[in-house]
Amino acid sequence: MKNNWPLWEVFVRSKNGLEHRHFGSIHAADAEMALENARDVYTRRNEGVSIWVVESKHITASNPQNNGELFEPAQDKIYRHPTFYTLPDEVKHM
Amino acid sequence: MEDKNKIQYIYGIADNALILGQRLSELCGHGPNLETDIAMTNMALDLLGQTRSYYQYVAQLSGEGKTEDDIAFLRIEREYKNVLLVEQPNTHFGYVIVRQFFFDIFHLLLLEKLQNSEDDTLAAIAKKSIKEVSYHQRFSSDWIKRLGDGTEESHQKVQEAVNHLWEYTDELFHSTDDDKIAVENKVGVNTLDLKEKYYQKLREVLEEATLDIPETKWFKKGGKQGVHTEYMGYLLADLQYMQRTYPNMKW
Amino acid sequence: MSEKEIKNLEEIFEQRIARDEKIEPKDWMPEKYRKTHIRQISQHAHSEIIGMLPEGNWITRAPSLRRKVALLAKVQDEAGHGLYLYSACETLGVSRDELYEQLHSGKAKYSSIFNYPTITWADMGAIGWLVDGAAIINQVPLCSTSYGPYARAMIRVCKEESFHQRQGYEIMITLANGTPEQKEMAQDALNRWWWPSLMMLGPVDAESVHTEQSMKWKLKRKTNDELRQQFIDQTVPQADLIGLTIPDPDLKWNEERGSYDFGEIDWDEFWQVVKGHGPCNKERMSARVSAWEKGEWVRDAAMAYAKKQEDKKLKKAI
Numbered sequence: 001m002k003n004n005w006p007l008w009e010v011f012v013r014s015k016n017g018l019e020h021r022h023f024g025s026i027h028a029a030d031a032e033m034a035l036e037n038a039r040d041v042y043t044r045r046n047e048g049v050s051i052w053v054v055e056s057k058h059i060t061a062s063n064p065q066n067n068g069e070l071f072e073p074a075q076d077k078i079y080r081h082p083t084f085y086t087l088p089d090e091v092k093h094m
Numbered sequence: 095m096e097d098k099n100k101i102q103y104i105y106g107i108a109d110n111a112l113i114l115g116q117r118l119s120e121l122c123g124h125g126p127n128l129e130t131d132i133a134m135t136n137m138a139l140d141l142l143g144q145t146r147s148y149y150q151y152v153a154q155l156s157g158e159g160k161t162e163d164d165i166a167f168l169r170i171e172r173e174y175k176n177v178l179l180v181e182q183p184n185t186h187f188g189y190v191i192v193r194q195f196f197f198d199i200f201h202l203l204l205l206e207k208l209q210n211s212e213d214d215t216l217a218a219i220a221k222k223s224i225k226e227v228s229y230h231q232r233f234s235s236d237w238i239k240r241l242g243d244g245t246e247e248s249h250q251k252v253q254e255a256v257n258h259l260w261e262y263t264d265e266l267f268h269s270t271d272d273d274k275i276a277v278e279n280k281v282g283v284n285t286l287d288l289k290e291k292y293y294q295k296l297r298e299v300l301e302e303a304t305l306d307i308p309e310t311k312w313f314k315k316g317g318k319q320g321v322h323t324e325y326m327g328y329l330l331a332d333l334q335y336m337q338r339t340y341p342n343m344k345w
Numbered sequence: 346m347s348e349k350e351i352k353n354l355e356e357i358f359e360q361r362i363a364r365d366e367k368i369e370p371k372d373w374m375p376e377k378y379r380k381t382h383i384r385q386i387s388q389h390a391h392s393e394i395i396g397m398l399p400e401g402n403w404i405t406r407a408p409s410l411r412r413k414v415a416l417l418a419k420v421q422d423e424a425g426h427g428l429y430l431y432s433a434c435e436t437l438g439v440s441r442d443e444l445y446e447q448l449h450s451g452k453a454k455y456s457s458i459f460n461y462p463t464i465t466w467a468d469m470g471a472i473g474w475l476v477d478g479a480a481i482i483n484q485v486p487l488c489s490t491s492y493g494p495y496a497r498a499m500i501r502v503c504k505e506e507s508f509h510q511r512q513g514y515e516i517m518i519t520l521a522n523g524t525p526e527q528k529e530m531a532q533d534a535l536n537r538w539w540w541p542s543l544m545m546l547g548p549v550d551a552e553s554v555h556t557e558q559s560m561k562w563k564l565k566r567k568t569n570d571e572l573r574q575q576f577i578d579q580t581v582p583q584a585d586l587i588g589l590t591i592p593d594p595d596l597k598w599n600e601e602r603g604s605y606d607f608g609e610i611d612w613d614e615f616w617q618v619v620k621g622h623g624p625c626n627k628e629r630m631s632a633r634v635s636a637w638e639k640g641e642w643v644r645d646a647a648m649a650y651a652k653k654q655e656d657k658k659l660k661k662a663i
Contacts (some may be wrong), residue, residue: 003648004442005127007435024498025432026129027441029647030654032236037129040136041425045505064372119404119413122420123397124632126640128428135421142414149410163409187643243653244646251642336408336466343524345408345466345516 005029006055010038013050020052028053095279097155102175102272103282104216106318107204108148109176112166113326114197115141116333117184126187133233137194140226147219167337171330172320175270179262181317181326188241188248188255195234196259199295200266200288202227207283216281235299242303249304256300257308264313266292273318351375362562367493370436378562381555382492383437385564387444390430391455393423394448395629399463400472408466415512416469422509426502433494449634457615458545460623467520467527467534473513475535475542475580481506482576483546486566514583521587528588535584536592543607544615546573577605 005027011020023042028034034053042048062070078084087094118138125131149162180197184190205227208220241252267285269277276282300307316322336345346354355375361368368374397420404420407413431441447453458476463469484506487499520531547553547569559565567575577596584591595608617623 003645004440005644005648007432024429024501025435026428027127028129029240029644030651033129033240033647033651036133036233036236040133041129041428044132044136044421044425061371064369116405119417122404122417123401123424124636126636126643128394128424128431130640130643132421132424132428135417135424139414139417139421142410142417146410146414166410167408186639240647240650241643244648244650245642247642248646248649332405335406340408340524340526343408343527345412345519 006057008034008038008053009056009059010034010042011052011054012038012042012048014048016049020050023047025056026053031055095275095281099272099275100213100281101152101155102270103276104148104152105173105175106270106273107208108145108152109174110180110197110201111141111148112145113174113176113329114180114193115139115145116329117180117182117193118190121184121190134190137230137233140223140230144219144223144226147222151215151219163337167334171322171326174317174322174326174330175320176317176322177262177265178314178317178323179259179265181323181329182259182262183325185255186251188252189259191234191237191241192252192255192259194230195238195299196263196296197266198227198231198234200263200292202231203288203292204283204285207288211282212280238299238305239303242300242305252303253305256305260308261310261312261314263292263296265315265317268315268318270318359561362491365489366491367496368491369493377558379437381558381562381564382495383434383439385559386430386434386437386495386498387439387447388454388456390427390434390444391448391453392459393427393430395455395459395633396476397423397427398629398632399459399461399625400469402463403466403469406466407469412469412516419473419509419512422505425505426498429498429501430495433492433498436494445637449630449637451621451630454619456545457618457623458541460618460626460629461537461541462624465530465534467516467530468538470513470516470520470531471534471538473509473511474517474583475513475538476545477506477510477513478580479542479545479572479576481510482572482579487564489563489566491563517589518587521589532589535589539592540610540614541618543573543576543610544612546576548612548615574604577607581605 006029007025008028009025010023012023013020023038026034026037026041028037031053034055035051038051038053039048043051115138118134118141122131122135122138125134145166146162149165152165153160153162179193182189182193202224205220205224209217209224211217211220238252241248243249267289269285273282273285277284297307354373358368358373358375358378368378400416400420400423404413404417407416431444434444435441444453448455463472481503484499484503488496488503490496490499517531517535520527522528550556550568550570553569556565556568560568581591581596593608595606597606598604599606618626621627
């Protein structure tokens, strides 16, 4: 087991106006090949208009063990949402 | 231009796509890894798709209630007009890539001209195919570089394939009588006009891939006249097996 | 971590799954969950890859151009599905090469149905109709399995797979409506693939080791016997419709159960194939190993080239 092709993450924009979305991963020896492989594997059925690839090792991910401190503090900040504020009935849209 | 000459002219283009598509489809499930397997199958599908467009047109031209399948499966060996290059076997991955590369460069140059054909159907098929073949050319050129400038072993293997298959490149530029008629009628492409550009492009990529360009002056030919290599009979035996064993049935 | 802490984590973990929460790669998970998933997902991936071979056998001989491109695209999809599944497996910390190693050394299993030979064109029809039909029944519930990457891979697989079964059934319809020779070819294929397709859905519940745990983790949502019954009930009318006969003299509609009763499955044959003595086990494995070994110099070349290019870039930067 030598010289394994590294793993890449594939992001595809399915049409203009939409963001790139994570589609999956592939193996490739270099960036050029990663793009080609991503095209051949993930857009066989017309799924995309643009592809990003990034070698998986370059992605830094948050640790789920820290989810409490990372994400829970946002839960009670309800004043960030429009429904927090009351409006007179007469005002239909705001 | 008479339809019978036009049909022969189209065979000269379409049969290349069929036979190369057939060779590539032998590899499905046997590639060096999954990604490459999928990529090569995509090329096979592109080529077979092009084949169908050409043959449907031939079927229409020839009348007689012929179908694309009669044309694909029911000719005798001498009636297939593909060049010898595309019928060469999948000896190893180096051969597969070199064969593809030698053909793709030619194929793209041809289609770029064919899209201006005065025959609207051929022009339309060419236009659609250009996008597919541009990608093939990119794929095979990239792989030539990877194999040529990869390891010592890969360099030696791909050089061996280059040396061997080089002898089949000159035939791409031969013209049959039907080709000449097609050119005179502005239906076909004069392939001699493509030759210089072709070898220039080949040299560029091979040099970048640190590969030597063979110096032979001896080239092989015959496919365009329907005189094929010994490999062709076996390829056709596979291709035609069902239609020959069970004639006149719908599948 | 102390035993108590682990137990606590396990409890929280099981509750999350019970609440239908998805588990993602970096989440804490019991070692057994990880191992079971690696086993099942990789087995599934291996089946896709080995499954390319019996059908690949007919690509060059397909009887029409339309059939040829359809079959080629189908077998290519299987490579794609294998790839999605290996990727899902890799999120559990095992590389694709390690998984290949397990397959090639005979340590890993794959679906035994692919150890049967494809000897006529009708087998392409039977495989699409029956084998893919059985596979879909197995796979659809997995789209909502607990492990996120597996569920996402399965959603993609199921979406793409929908043409596979139709492709097979259409081949069967054409043959069944064709000449007597063609009809016979279709019936012969059904005769040969029917029982292996039933076996494909796994041993009877009483003998299935993994079912209970797998149910809890949503790796399985129905038992093997339930899946088998579902498959039979859905397939028999399809055979009737095209005038083919299911090769089971005991097959009979049971009004009370609202299902078909069916005959005894030859489990000895099943275990024989599982244990490596089916008609094509050796051929399948040697085709895989040979493709992998013959590809080694190619994969090495690509890495060597990438490294050289990288070095060149660095030199320029300096």
